[in-house]
Amino acid sequence: MAKGRNQELLKERDQRIFERYYYWTEQRRIRFDDVLTKLSQEEFFLSESRILQIIRMKIREGATCEGHKLSKPLFCGFRNVLKKRTS
Numbered sequence: 001m002a003k004g005r006n007q008e009l010l011k012e013r014d015q016r017i018f019e020r021y022y023y024w025t026e027q028r029r030i031r032f033d034d035v036l037t038k039l040s041q042e043e044f045f046l047s048e049s050r051i052l053q054i055i056r057m058k059i060r061e062g063a064t065c066e067g068h069k070l071s072k073p074l075f076c077g078f079r080n081v082l083k084k085r086t087s
Contacts, residue, residue, distance in 0.1 A: 017044055017051060018058040022065040 020043060024035040040048045062069060 013044070014054045014058060015063065017046075017054050018063050019065045020044075021051075021055050022068070026068070 017039060020039055021035060024030045024038065025032055030038075036048045036051055039051050040046060044051065046054075
C-alpha cells in the first residue's frame, strides 16, 4: 500500500464539493461567499481558500453537474479561471 492520500478519494471529494457548490449557488440561489462558508464549516471542514481552489480547478477541467457546466461564473472570484495560463 502506497503512503499518502488516496488520489481516487481526493478526486471523488473534489467532485462532491463541486456538486454541492452547484446545488447551493445554482439551484438554491445562495450567494457564493455564503456557500463557501457553508461548505467550509458545515460540510467538508476545509478552509474556504481550499474550497475555492477546488471549485476553480473543477471549472478549468470542465466538470459538469447533472449535465450542466458552469462555464461563466457571475462573480469576480473566477474572472480569469477560464483563461489559459501563458507561463
